[in-house]
Amino acid sequence: MPFKFHYRLLFFFLLVLISCATDDYADFSITKTGIKYKLVTLGPADSESPAPGDYITVDLAYKTLNDSLFFKGIRKFKLTGPSFPGEIDECFMLMHTGDSAVFIINAYNFFTKTVEAPVPGFLKKDNKMKVEVLLRKIQKNKDFEKEKTEFMSWIKDFKDYEKVLLSHYVDDNVIGVKPVSTGLYKNILVKGNGVEIERGDTIICHYEGKFLSGKFFDSTRKRKMPFEFVYGQEMQVIKGLEEAIGEMSEGEKTVFIIPSEKGFGKEGSTAGVIPPYTSLIFEVEIISVKKARKPNSVIP
Numbered sequence: 642m643p644f645k646f647h648y649r650l651l652f653f654f655l656l657v658l659i660s661c662a663t664d665d666y667a668d669f670s671i672t673k674t675g676i677k678y679k680l681v682t683l684g685p686a687d688s689e690s691p692a693p694g695d696y697i698t699v700d701l702a703y704k705t706l707n708d709s710l711f712f713k714g715i716r717k718f719k720l721t722g723p724s725f726p727g728e729i730d731e732c733f734m735l736m737h738t739g740d741s742a743v744f745i746i747n748a749y750n751f752f753t754k755t756v757e758a759p760v761p762g763f764l765k766k767d768n769k770m771k772v773e774v775l776l777r778k779i780q781k782n783k784d785f786e787k788e789k790t791e792f793m794s795w796i797k798d799f800k801d802y803e804k805v806l807l808s809h810y811v812d813d814n815v816i817g818v819k820p821v822s823t824g825l826y827k828n829i830l831v832k833g834n835g836v837e838i839e840r841g842d843t844i845i846c847h848y849e850g851k852f853l854s855g856k857f858f859d860s861t862r863k864r865k866m867p868f869e870f871v872y873g874q875e876m877q878v879i880k881g882l883e884e885a886i887g888e889m890s891e892g893e894k895t896v897f898i899i900p901s902e903k904g905f906g907k908e909g910s911t912a913g914v915i916p917p918y919t920s921l922i923f924e925v926e927i928i929s930v931k932k933a934r935k936p937n938s939v940i941p
Contacts, residue, residue: 666745672735672820677745689779691733693722698819698911699733700775701876706745708771711761711843711869716876717911719782729755732772732858741775758874762934792894800909803901803918810853810920811898823884826898833893835928840873841933846886847926858914858921867928879904882923894926 669677696719703712723731729751732744748770752760760766780788811826820825838844841908845867849860861868870877874887881903889895901907901918909917 645803655684658714667792668831669743669745672727672731674723674731675747676727676731678732679743681741681743682739684737684776688738688740690735690737691720691776691779693720693730693734694782696779696780696782697733697776698776698780700741700773700777702771702773704771704773705763706769706771709763711763711871712877715777715911717778725750725754727770732774733776736774736776738776738779741773744772744774745769746772752874756875758871759933761841761871761874762931763843768893783810800901800907800918803920806853807898807900807920821888823881823888824900824903825881827888828896829883829893830896830924831892831894831926834891836891836930838872838891838927838930839933842872843869843931844872844886844932845869845928845931847928848882849924853920853922879922882925885923886925886927889925889927891927894924896922896924898922 666677666679669679671677696717698713698715698717701713702710704710720730720733723729723735727747727750729746732742732746736742746769748764749760749766750769751770752758752764764818766771788927847861847867849862850858851857857863872883877883878886879899881897881899884903885895885897885899901920904921905915905917905919907917909915909919915921
């Protein structure tokens with residue numbers, strides 16, 4: 642078989658050779674806007690790169706510079722393009738389908754401008770953060786809208802069916818438990834110590850998610866890895882789980898039943914694990930609550 646030269650590999654190799662070697666990230670290249678990046682693996686030689694307006698599916702991991710993980714997950718979203726120099730959208734636009742890469746961006750700008758959330762207490766104003774990305778799929782906007790229209794037409798009757806399933810499950814399994822004001826069903830197993838959860842707090846918890854059938858779809862206990870995230874920050878947990886955790890306190894262990902309208906809705910999860918109009922059961926235990934730094938204590 643003749644050798645197929647990978648021109649993109651040569652391009653990234655040359656970038657590394659001419660990149661700045663005056664800091665701890667000498668093997669990273671750097672953009673004109675100050676984003677440092679390193680390609681880890683290459684996708685197919687003929688793969689495409691995303692443009693503003695495309696829908697992309699990515700594996701994401703957010704870490705501190707010392708590799709402390711504070712978010713990991715698969716996300717599908719519409720790429721809008723960078724709204725300020727050094728924004729994370731610029732990172733995605735440097736990649737091609739199948740590529741994986743590591744980026745170093747300004748943490749303060751990411752939280753305050755991109756996700757519009759408080760900066761976590763473990764990050765200072767001038768800190769950088771690592772973003773590890775695997776670009777799984779690119780879908781053009783017109784294809785996404787066409788697929789969505791066809792899919793919604795097919796499942797239009799699923800919503801009523803979900804209500805019947807949920808009603809039967811509650812009647813048979815959690816007698817006496819009524820939905821709280823948010824529409825979630827809540828059954829406290831172990832009471833907490835009273836330390837309430839507020840926006841910006843760093844939460845460490847265990848959770849197990851399963852369908853009404855009892856089949857598990859996710860479990861931090863089985864992975865032996867508690868989940869750590871900043872409460873109130875976008876793209877961390879589904880709406881219903883965020884509302885559920887917001888009602889808990891440190892040390893509490895509670896089972897929640899979350900209807901699809903508070904979960905993955907009429908479209909299901911982007912990874913395809915959760916079908917549309919599917920109620921979910923989450924058993925959540927709050928291991929610790931690290932209170933957010935108050936605004937007047939943020940390092941300028």
